[in-house]
Amino acid sequence: MNDNIGNPAGIQRPHPPGPFGNAFYGTGSGIIRGGLGAYGERFLGSSSEFMQSNISQHLSDSQYYFQVNGQYVRNKLKVILFPFLHRGHWTRITEPVGGRLSYKPPVHDINAPDLYIPFMAFGTYVVLAGFMLGVLGRFTPEALSLQFTKGLAGWFFQILLLKGLLYSLGSGEAPLLDVVAYTGYAFTGMSVAVFARIFWNYSYFFLLPWICVCMGIFLVKTMKRVLLGGTRSYEKHTNRHHYLLLFMAAAQFPWFFWLGNVGA
Template sequence: MYDNPGTRPGMQGMPPLNPQSQQNPFGNAFYTAGPGLIRTGLGAYGEKFFGSSSEFMQSNISRYFSNPQYYFQVNDQYVKNKLKVVLFPFLHRGHWTRISEPVAGRLSYKPPIYDINAPDLYIPLMSFGTYVVLAGFTLGLLGKFSPEALSMQFTRGLIGWVLQFVLLKGLLYSMGSGEAPLLDMFSYGGYAFTGISLAIFGRILWRYSYYFLMPWMCLCMGVFLVKTMKRVLFTEMRTYEKHSSRHHYLLLLMAVAQFPLFFWLGSIGGA
């Protein structure tokens, strides 16, 4: 009687009813909104979690590591003045503290080109290269030059640099603070090669000058490191007690340790 047996009079043109939609009229709404809420919630939580993790990692990385480019922002004037401070610390009449500046809401320090007391890696690396070249030249004068001997001297220099780094870092830990950036300590340890290179060069010009220059360079490096470590502890770490005799003894021990280290690095070819 009707073309479609599933329709009744008066209901033509209307969509067929779904029994499930009649039983749960809110099901489709919750089904549609549920994944959106889950995605939004998980996305917000994930962004917060990974964002906080990223900030945590950046703060801790910057706490112990610094941007390497910072240590190479130097010019001729800085190098000349820094060498005077390292080789003749008694003549340094200015302060030993670094110049700070706020950057992105955090306290930072000006690069070496603007601050004579900032550490750099240019002078230590150039001094280390000069040390290796002078060591090779000395081996040649002694008739003991060979690639193996020069390689041994190069390795000795690297070991001495690492020992100096460990000494400075251990000093900070023993005083209750070791938060200084690693590249800062690596830079301070590398300044030793400036004095060692000068003493070796003096021995090439006049053999007996070595016995005067090397002790003087040891003394100057000891004074430079004591002044620098005091500044690091007092102004940066804020754990240095001005009247702590224990701290004074540790700083004195660090200065005395420069003598055997310098003479060991300056001993080339058994000379």
């Protein structure tokens, strides 16, 4: 009660100085705030620089795979579904960019991998699988979700298989998005097979082996082109490479039949 005597309302009594006096009370807090502010600006600046130099670079790289047009899509589908009719070369076209050679985007090169067709083909496969489930009288949201997960799992394991084969063939430096694109092209043929099965169930068993053969030819031709990037390694183990390429083509049969077995 005695403490409030002589202390007007609204005015706080100054705190007594600490053991070190007031030497660090005003200037110390200013130094701390200034130091933290400078550190924060430097941290945020380095983070922004990291984002621009790394993440934006990956985003710009991914944009390369979506530079397509209608003509490219039509021609690419012909190469995927009828690879033996492709009379041109299988090598990619390069161009000088920034003092070094870089591959031309898909819109200017039919042999360049893209991600537009694989993603659209995968979405078409899921929609057709749902329609097929309805025809069979087995459609439920859970069944469609299971088919979606099944397709993603098959795509993922195919990526692992192809990436592993490339490592064993001495070409492990192939970009991951290239491998994602090459394996995703399989859903174009799978969509055709499921679409035909909706109208005639037995057509699936005629079309699927044909599509497996075409996809195998497409992958063998494409992987040979990738391997020829390291000609010395390719020529050193030619027989081994041929056997592994044949294994990769043969692996399309069980994978296609597993994905095409909708509703199982």
